[in-house]
Every structure is written in C-alpha cells, then in structure tokens.
Amino acid sequence: MLDPRVVYLAIPSAIALALLVAHSLRALPRRRAAAFWGSVLVYGLVRGLGVGWVTRAIGAKFPYELHNPLLHVFGVSVQEIAGWAVVGYLAWWVGSRYARERLFAQAAIGALFLGCVSWAVEAAAVAAGWWHWNVPTASRFFLNVPPIGIVDWFFVATDFLLPFVAITALRSPWRFATLLLFPLHFGAHLLPEVALDFAHWSLLALLIALAIHSPAKDVPFHERARWLPYASAAIVIVDVAFVLLFVVREPRLLLAVVPLALLVIGSATRLRVSVPRLPWPVVVIAIGAIGVAMYAYDKARDEELQRRLDAAIAARDNGQIAFATSELESLARDFPTTHVPLAMLGEIYYRTQRPQEARPLFERAFAIKQDYLDGYRYAAVIALQNGDRDGAAKIARRGLDVAPADAQLRYLSGARVEPSSADEAMTLAGLAFEVGDRATTVQILESAIAKWPEEKRLRDMRAAASR
Numbered sequence: 441m442l443d444p445r446v447v448y449l450a451i452p453s454a455i456a457l458a459l460l461v462a463h464s465l466r467a468l469p470r471r472r473a474a475a476f477w478g479s480v481l482v483y484g485l486v487r488g489l490g491v492g493w494v495t496r497a498i499g500a501k502f503p504y505e506l507h508n509p510l511l512h513v514f515g516v517s518v519q520e521i522a523g524w525a526v527v528g529y530l531a532w533w534v535g536s537r538y539a540r541e542r543l544f545a546q547a548a549i550g551a552l553f554l555g556c557v558s559w560a561v562e563a564a565a566v567a568a569g570w571w572h573w574n575v576p577t578a579s580r581f582f583l584n585v586p587p588i589g590i591v592d593w594f595f596v597a598t599d600f601l602l603p604f605v606a607i608t609a610l611r612s613p614w615r616f617a618t619l620l621l622f623p624l625h626f627g628a629h630l631l632p633e634v635a636l637d638f639a640h641w642s643l644l645a646l647l648i649a650l651a652i653h654s655p656a657k658d659v660p661f662h663e664r665a666r667w668l669p670y671a672s673a674a675i676v677i678v679d680v681a682f683v684l685l686f687v688v689r690e691p692r693l694l695l696a697v698v699p700l701a702l703l704v705i706g707s708a709t710r711l712r713v714s715v716p717r718l719p720w721p722v723v724v725i726a727i728g729a730i731g732v733a734m735y736a737y738d739k740a741r742d743e744e745l746q747r748r749l750d751a752a753i754a755a756r757d758n759g760q761i762a763f764a765t766s767e768l769e770s771l772a773r774d775f776p777t778t779h780v781p782l783a784m785l786g787e788i789y790y791r792t793q794r795p796q797e798a799r800p801l802f803e804r805a806f807a808i809k810q811d812y813l814d815g816y817r818y819a820a821v822i823a824l825q826n827g828d829r830d831g832a833a834k835i836a837r838r839g840l841d842v843a844p845a846d847a848q849l850r851y852l853s854g855a856r857v858e859p860s861s862a863d864e865a866m867t868l869a870g871l872a873f874e875v876g877d878r879a880t881t882v883q884i885l886e887s888a889i890a891k892w893p894e895e896k897r898l899r900d901m902r903a904a905a906s907r
Contacts, residue, residue, distance in 0.1 A: 445519075445570055448687065452679040453522050456672040460529045463668035467661040472608055476532075477525065483600045483622075484524040488516030494629045524596065526672065527557050531601055533669045536660055537707035539651075543609055543658040544602070548651035551597030556700040557676065558593030559585055563696035564680045567688040569841055572810040578777040583693055584807070591640065598643045599625055602650075609658035634735070641731035649723045673704045745775050752784065761788065772801075779809035786818060795822045803835075811842050813849070817871075820852040824875040829854070859888055862895040873905060881905050 464473035492515065511518040531550035539545035562585040565571055577586045603618035621643065628639035677697060684693045748771055756764035765788055771781035786801035799822040806815035816839030823832035836853035840846065847864055848871055851857045859865035865888035872880040885902040892898060 444687070448568070448679065448683050449570060450519060452675050453519060453526060456526050456675045457522055459668045459672040459675075460526060463533075463665050463672075464529070466665045466668075467663075472660070475608060476529065476604065479604055480525045480528045480600065481521055483528075484521035485513060485516050487524065487599070488520055489514065490626050494626055523561075524600075526676070527554060527561075527593070528596065528600060530557070530669060530673055530676075531597065532605065533661065534673075534703065534707045535601075541657040541659050542651070542654075543605055543656040544647070544650035544654045545652075546658070546660075547597050547602040547605055548647050550601050551594050551647060553700075553703055554596050555590050555594040556703050558590050559696045560677070560680045560700045562586075562589045562593075563693045564683040564688070566810075567690050567693060568683055569838070572842055574811045576777055576779060576808050577810060578779075578808040580777060583696060585696065595625060595640070595643060598622075598647055602647065605658060605660070606656075609660070610656060637731070637735055641727060644731075645724045645727040648727065652723055653719070670704070670708060677701055677704070741775075745771070745778065749780060749784075752781075756784075756788065761792065764788065777808065779805040779812055779815070782808070783812065783815060786815070790818060790822070795825065798822060806839070813839055813843055813846060816842075817848055817852065820849070821871070821875055824852065824877075859884065862888060862892040862898060865892075866897060866901060869901060869905070878905065 461477065464476065468476070513521070531553045532546065534553045535546035535548070535550035538549045559582055563583060566573065566577055566584050573586050573589065575586050575588055577584050579585060579587050581587070582590060599622040603621060606615040606618045625639060625643060628636045631639075677700060681694060681697055684690050684697070748767060752764045752767040752771065755761075755767065765785065768781045768785040768788070772785065775781065782801045782805040786798040786805060789795070789798035789801065799819050802815040802819040802822075806812045806819070809815070816835055820832040820835040820839075823829075823835060833853045836849045839849040840853060843849065847857050847859065847868060851868055851871060852875075857868060859868055865884055869881045869884040869888075872878075872884060882902070882905055885898055885905060889895070889898045889902060
C-alpha cells in the first residue's frame with residue numbers, strides 16, 4: 441500500500457524543489473546557484489545531526505520525531521533536508537522581492553517568510569501525523585503548532601540565509617564571522633533556558649539592526665522565469681490547504697495558511713518595503729526591552745501555574761476532591777496550552793467513576809502533549825469499556841505513532857502481544873482485566889506462568905482473576 445506521505449509530502453516537495461533548481465539556473469550566476477544548493481543541503485544534514493547531538497548532550501527528548509522517515513542520510517530524513525532547501529530558497533527570493541537591493545533586509549524578510557511557512561506546514565504535518573512534537577503543541581496564537589516550531593524555522597534565516605548571502609555578496613573579511621551564528625545559536629541550547637532566550641533575542645536584534653542600519657546591497661536574481669518560484673510556493677500552499685481540508689478535515693487550521701499566502705501574493709505585486717536607516721542601538725534597546733517584558737510575563741505565568749497545581753495536588757492527596765476538581769477545571773481554562781490540568785482532572789474523573797467526562801479530557805491532553813502516553817491508554821480503555829473497539833483501536837494507533845513498541849497500546853489497538861517479562865505480563869493482564877477481557881487476562885497469566893514459574897505474583901494474580 442502506498443504511503444500517503446509520498447503523495448502529500450514527498451512528491452509535492454520534489455516538484456517544488458525541481459522548479460526552484462530550474463529557476464536558479466536561469467536567474468542566478470551558475471557558481472552562486474551551485475553554492476546555494478550545495479550549502480543548503482549540507483546545512484540541512486548538519487542541522488539534523490546537530491539537533492540530535494544537542495538533545496543527547498542535555499539528556500532531553502528529541503523535540504520532534506518524524507514517523508518512519510521514507511529515506512534518510514546518517515539518520516537525517518531526506519524529506520527534512522529537501523524541505524530546508526525549498527523554504528530557504530523561497531525565503532531568499534521573497535526577501536529580494538520586497539527589500540530590493542538591501543541585502544540584510546532581504547534576510548530579515550526571509551525570516552518572516554520562514555515563520556509564516558512554518559506555521560502552515562507544521563499545522564498540516566502535526567494534524568496529519570507526519571511527525572510529532574515532544575513539547576506541548578497548543579498555543580495561544582498558533583493553534584496546534586508549538587511556538588518553538590515557529591522560532592526554529594524563523595532562525596534558519598540567521599543560521600543559514602544571512603551567512604550565505606553575506607559571504608557570497610560581500611567582500612569584507614568580516615563576512616566569514618557570520619558562520620559563527622549557527623554554532624552559537626545551537627550551542628545556546630546547552631545552556632539554561634534564560635541563556636537560550638537571550639540568544640534568540642540577541643539574534644533577532646542583530647538581524648533587524650543589520651536590516652535597518654547596514655547599507656550593504658545585493659541584487660541576487662535576474663528577472664527571468666519569475667513564475668517558477670511562485671509556482672513552487674503555490675504547490676506548498678495548495679498542498680497544505682488540501683491536506684487540512686480533505687485529509688485531516690480541519691478547516692479551522694486554514695488560518696495558518698493565510699499569512700504565507702498574503703506574503704507570497706504581496707511579493708508578486710509592486711509592493712516594496714521601505715526600510716528606514718535607524719541607529720542600531722535604538723533597535724537593540726527596543727528589542728531587548730520587549731524580550732525582557734515577555735520573559736518576565738512568561739515566568740510569572742509559569743510560577744502561577746506551578747503554585748496552583750501544587751495546591752490542587754495537595755487537595756487531591758488530602759481527599760479534598762471537590763476543591764481539587766474545581767481548581768483543575770479553572771486551570772484548564774486559564775492555561776489552555778498545558779496538558780497537565782486536563783490530565784490530572786481526567787484521572788480524578790476516571791477514578792471517581794465518571795469515565796465519559798474523563799475521555800474528552802484525555803483526548804484534549806494528548807492533542808496538546810503528543811507524547812503523553814497515559815492519555816492514549818486511558819482514553820482507549822474507556823472506549824473499550826463502552827464497547828467502542830474501533831474508537832479504542834484508533835486512539836491506540838495514534839499513541840503507537842509516538843511509541844511504536846508500547847505493549848499496552850499494542851494490546852489496546854487489538855494486536856496480539858507477547859510479554860517480554862513477568863512485570864509486563866502483570867501489567868497487560870491488569871489492563872485486560874480493567875477493560876473486562878477476562879479470557880485474555882487468564883491467557884496472558886497462564887502463558888506467563890509457564891515462562892516464569894518462579895514468579896509467585898503471577899500465580900496469585902491468576903487465582904484472583906478466576907474468582
């Protein structure tokens with residue numbers, strides 16, 4: 441059976457890339473075109489390896505995971521590399537259309553384009569399950585796309601586009617210093633969160649200060665075959681819209697496509713951006729003030745959330761269920777981008793015999809935190825308890841996209857599972873008993889007793905299941 445990602449992701453990406461390569465051969469000097477494609481492919485590979493290296497170095501989860509990449513090079517998805525090539529070229533092209541010959545303004549507008557295309561593509565990818573994020577995906581501004589996704593795409597402009605245009609257009613020896621931006625940005629991920637925030641705001645200040653203050657000029661593209669980049673951008677926009685409308689049937693997410701479409705359409709008109717040359721200290725101070733204010737606001741919100749969660753947990757543990765429930769309901773309303781209040785409230789409802797109220801809470805929780813495995817398990821169990829086998833299997837399969845080896849989710853999906861240990865056998869037997877599957881409970885335990893006869897716990901559980 442043909443993987444749908446080939447139709448909706450790989451083929452459109454390949455066509456879009458081919459159109460852009462053809463455009464570069466007609467609109468750029470051959471040497472610069474070859475330099476772009478060679479360097480962007482190297483960047484995509486190094487970036488993929490760099491994300492993995494940084495993640496392992498700080499002992500964290502990979503921030504996003506592609507589901508069974510179609511092809512990969514050294515563990516980096518070919519689709520990911522091709523994607524960076526497509527959006528990197530389009531960002532450069534769109535930036536040049538708006539900023540005319542202002543070199544660093546081109547990179548700044550390219551960053552805006554990258555943020556817009558990120559929102560559109562991530563909205564479709566997350567909804568369609570092409571990849572998942574291990575950070576909360578709900579956002580006050582970006583629907584189901586995590587803000588870190590927008591930020592990461594935005595800063596491809598400073599990691600790659602700005603160094604490329606500076607090195608290939610300027611003669612100053614200082615242009616090679618821009619090569620430090622990528623390693624400095626990724627290195628900041630090894631530091632405490634406040635240092636990473638400082639790095640992001642510093643890079644933004646640098647980009648805007650250069651765009652406003654620098655007189656550097658570059659006219660990269662000849663006015664030839666202009667339709668090719670627009671055709672490529674149209675493929676991206678139409679593909680995303682088609683997936684949202686007809687594949688995942690989430691028309692509300694079309695909002696994510698609007699900024700990208702408007703930016704591309706605007707670049708096809710005579711609209712040009714007039715960039716005033718302001719003193720760079722004014723720019724840096726203004727952006728710094730905004731960054732400090734936003735950091736203080738987010739920190740205050742995090743502290744309030746933690747304080748109220750601690751109070752709800754203490755109330756729950758002390759048997760004050762009514763207060764804990766009320767506080768968690770309030771937290772779910774006040775902090776809609778975190779899954780924790782929803783998950784805790786779902787567990788309370790489940791354990792107090794209110795499963796029908798618990799299930800939608802778990803589904804909202806794992807929609808926000810896509811690697812919240814307990815949410816998939818609880819929701820699937822409730823579905824099975826109500827005789828909804830198809831619903832349970834669907835939920836469990838969504839969880840298996842995130843954790844393919846999870847034995848509990850495999851059982852809940854309807855697959856036959858052979859326990860790999862006595863502990864796992866007891867867990868699966870308990871799960872089968874919980875959903876009312878007595879026959880499977882007994883079968884799992886008898887098979888486990890034959891494998892691990894020394895385990896008294898298995899025999900005790902088998903006796904209890906027979907009562």
